[in-house]
Amino acid sequence: MTGAQYCQVAIDTPLRQLFDYIIPPACDVHPGMRVRVPFGRREVVGLVVRTASVTDVPVAKLREIVGTLDETPLLGEADLKLLEWAANYYHHPIGQVFATALPKGLRVVRKRAARKNGSAQPVASREPITVREMPYSLSNAQQSALQALVAARGAGNFLLDGVTGSGKTEVYMQAVAAVLERGGAVLVLCPEIGLTPQLLERFQRRFDAPIASLHSGLTDKARAEQWQRAARGEARIVIGTRSAVFAPVPQLGLIIVDEEHDASYKQQDGDLRYSARDMALLRGQLQDVPVVLGSATPSLESLHNAAQGRITHLQLPERAGSAEPPRLALVDMRAHVVHKGLSAPVLHAMRRHLEAGSQVLVFLNRRGYAPTLLCQGCGWVAPCHDCDARLTVHMKTGRLACHHCGAEEALPARCPRCGHAVHPLGQGTERVEETLAAEFPDAPVERFDRDVLRAPQALAGAIERVHSGNARILVGTQMLTKGHHFPDVTLVVVLNADQSLFSTDFRAAERLAQTIVQVAGRAGRAGKPGEVLIQSLYPEHPLLNILLNEGYAGFAAGALAERAAAHWPPFARMAALRASDVTAAGAARFLHQARTLLAPPAGVMLRGPVPAALARRAGRHHAQLLVESAQRPLLQRFLAGWVPQLGGIAAPRSLRWALDVDPLELF
Numbered sequence: 145m146t147g148a149q150y151c152q153v154a155i156d157t158p159l160r161q162l163f164d165y166i167i168p169p170a171c172d173v174h175p176g177m178r179v180r181v182p183f184g185r186r187e188v189v190g191l192v193v194r195t196a197s198v199t200d201v202p203v204a205k206l207r208e209i210v211g212t213l214d215e216t217p218l219l220g221e222a223d224l225k226l227l228e229w230a231a232n233y234y235h236h237p238i239g240q241v242f243a244t245a246l247p248k249g250l251r252v253v254r255k256r257a258a259r260k261n262g263s264a265q266p267v268a269s270r271e272p273i274t275v276r277e278m279p280y281s282l283s284n285a286q287q288s289a290l291q292a293l294v295a296a297r298g299a300g301n302f303l304l305d306g307v308t309g310s311g312k313t314e315v316y317m318q319a320v321a322a323v324l325e326r327g328g329a330v331l332v333l334c335p336e337i338g339l340t341p342q343l344l345e346r347f348q349r350r351f352d353a354p355i356a357s358l359h360s361g362l363t364d365k366a367r368a369e370q371w372q373r374a375a376r377g378e379a380r381i382v383i384g385t386r387s388a389v390f391a392p393v394p395q396l397g398l399i400i401v402d403e404e405h406d407a408s409y410k411q412q413d414g415d416l417r418y419s420a421r422d423m424a425l426l427r428g429q430l431q432d433v434p435v436v437l438g439s440a441t442p443s444l445e446s447l448h449n450a451a452q453g454r455i456t457h458l459q460l461p462e463r464a465g466s467a468e469p470p471r472l473a474l475v476d477m478r479a480h481v482v483h484k485g486l487s488a489p490v491l492h493a494m495r496r497h498l499e500a501g502s503q504v505l506v507f508l509n510r511r512g513y514a515p516t517l518l519c520q521g522c523g524w525v526a527p528c529h530d531c532d533a534r535l536t537v538h539m540k541t542g543r544l545a546c547h548h549c550g551a552e553e554a555l556p557a558r559c560p561r562c563g564h565a566v567h568p569l570g571q572g573t574e575r576v577e578e579t580l581a582a583e584f585p586d587a588p589v590e591r592f593d594r595d596v597l598r599a600p601q602a603l604a605g606a607i608e609r610v611h612s613g614n615a616r617i618l619v620g621t622q623m624l625t626k627g628h629h630f631p632d633v634t635l636v637v638v639l640n641a642d643q644s645l646f647s648t649d650f651r652a653a654e655r656l657a658q659t660i661v662q663v664a665g666r667a668g669r670a671g672k673p674g675e676v677l678i679q680s681l682y683p684e685h686p687l688l689n690i691l692l693n694e695g696y697a698g699f700a701a702g703a704l705a706e707r708a709a710a711h712w713p714p715f716a717r718m719a720a721l722r723a724s725d726v727t728a729a730g731a732a733r734f735l736h737q738a739r740t741l742l743a744p745p746a747g748v749m750l751r752g753p754v755p756a757a758l759a760r761r762a763g764r765h766h767a768q769l770l771v772e773s774a775q776r777p778l779l780q781r782f783l784a785g786w787v788p789q790l791g792g793i794a795a796p797r798s799l800r801w802a803l804d805v806d807p808l809e810l811f
């Protein structure tokens with residue numbers, strides 16, 4: 145018994161507050177437990193954030209808790225603090241923040257089925273952990289990185305900046321071993337579900353320790369089970385994607401954020417738009433635990449933090465073992481014959497590598513058969529009726545699909561306007577696969593994109609065919625750039641690097657550089673020398689040249705100088721207020737009113753509203769208002785006064801808005 149009479153409960157509503165309830169005398173309630181409470185005319189599941197012996201609410205108005213769902217708290221004090229902090233920083237209703245953190249399976253409880261979650265008492269770490277596979281003897285750089293991590297008991301931020309194949313994962317695993325040996329547990333975040341099985345497998349092979357894995361590919365039930373294994377301290381290693389950053393891990397001794405630059409760490413839509421990387425850093429501070437951010441292409445934010453001394457910069461400049469760095473070269477598309485998007489030098493190099501018995505990886509960041517369906521009679525282009533976008537041709541399914549809203553229609557045989565024949569224009573992965581299959585009939589092609597690899601098992605099968613040598617050519621999107629280790633790939637081809645060279649988004653250059661370096665890093669990872677060919681119509685472009693001549697570090701230094709001069713993040717702090725409505729005027733009106741709601745203090749600037757680059761999506765018109773400041777506290781103080789007032793703006797029901805603090809994409 146706590147003796148407390150009242151408790152404050154987080155409930156999944158848009159209201160920006162906790163709700164006070166009376167604890168009935170027979171009820172043993174502690175912070176971090178789920179409770180059933182009456183809410184309006186419903187009964188809902190809430191999470192107790194605090195207990196108290198006083199309340200500000202007139203007692204006559206208070207209602208009693210119906211019952212508890214847990215015998216012991218699911219979340220610890222530091223976990224609760226992290227979520228409260230997230231609600232404040234992202235200016236988001238606290239109940240919805242808790243809803244983001246708890247798996248769905250633990251948030252909805254049918255009355256009948258409501259069963260108590262038994263002993264959630266952290267299981268004291270058992271037995272010593274056996275290391276199954278002999279670790280390598282580390283290189284000097286690996287050794288000093290490891291020493292820094294192991295020496296950091298208590299909070300400490302590290303950037304493990306190591307070229308692809310430099311043995312970052314090996315350093316993580318040896319750091320993990322040290323934590324496990326002293327009875328601790330670790331949290332490992334990775335960006336994509338596609339990556340989880342491989343990382344998971346490497347950890348399983350190395351450690352005879354219980355592992356929980358948390359990712360979006362799990363059913364609600366399985367996810368809740370894995371989450372509870374973590375919460376109860378049954379798992380000593382918790383591996384998961386973005387939202388795993390909120391998973392409770394008793395005895396936490398280390399947090400690893402692999403591929404920290406990856407955009408999927410940022411929740412870009414939906415409710416709470418948070419950065420799991422930033423939350424990991426905060427969590428490390430709150431729980432007194434070191435945090436390692438690892439990447440071959442660190443975000444400019446992290447490099448800036450390292451330069452400012454807020455993060456310790458650990459570098460692995462060379463590939464592990466005997467692997468050599470790949471050689472990068474540009475192919476001038478204007479100077480060569482191009483056949484369906486493939487230049488003569490690229491086809492020639494592919495033949496050479498295939499004849500030598502190697503595998504070739506072809507990267508193209510565009511799925512489907514062709515990005516456009518064109519009528520050569522009248523110039524008609526198949527449009528999406530609900531978006532400012534064209535429909536993508538999918539030949540195999542015989543459909544046209546919008547990659548923005550998901551709308552689909554049948555592929556027309558003739559132009560609906562003039563009746564002339566229509567033709568797919570441009571290249572997508574489906575078409576490149578077809579072209580390569582015709583060009584290299586003896587080399588089986590494996591395609592990696594969301595259309596062919598919807599299920600996680602499908603990806604595992606494709607990876608297996610590559611490893612067994614049954615696939616010789618790999619064609620794919622972004623999916624191929626991440627984390628995979630394909631030892632027999634010696635040639636990487638980047639088909640179209642130009643798409644984002646002229647983007648209006650100030651982060652486009654950073655993303656392009658990261659993509660090129662990451663995909664290039666798939667070449668020659670096992671002692672066989674690697675070659676990378678990048679096709680471009682603009683081979684003189686400074687971005688491509690600095691990347692080729694000075695590598696990612698050179699690019700990053702230049703890009704940071706540009707950001708500083710332009711007062712862009714990380715040298716400024718931003719938040720985007722985004723609104724959408726069924727008319728452009730509706731979204732604009734809301735943002736104009738938001739703009740005049742509260743005068744910003746000196747040092748805080750409002751810009752806009754402006755329509756989004758792709759203004760109409762799924763029949764809704766999107767616009768945004770930017771809030772900027774050179775200083776984070778100034779921005780935060782303004783948002784704290786401003787955001788709670790936004791709900792008071794009179795707007796039609798069709799209007800939706802959301803605040804995005806530290807937005808990654810200014811769409």
Ligand code: ADP
Nearest residue numbers: 280281282283308309310311312313314464465
């Ligand atoms: P990264 O995570 O930086 O891409 P990995 O940890 O996956 O690199 O290492 C790349 C390859 O090098 C893997 O096959 C790994 O087993 C091997 N490796 C890592 N460290 C060493 C080492 N010290 N000596 C020899 N091989 C190593």
Ligand code: ZN
Nearest residue numbers: 528531546549
């Ligand atoms: Zn659309």
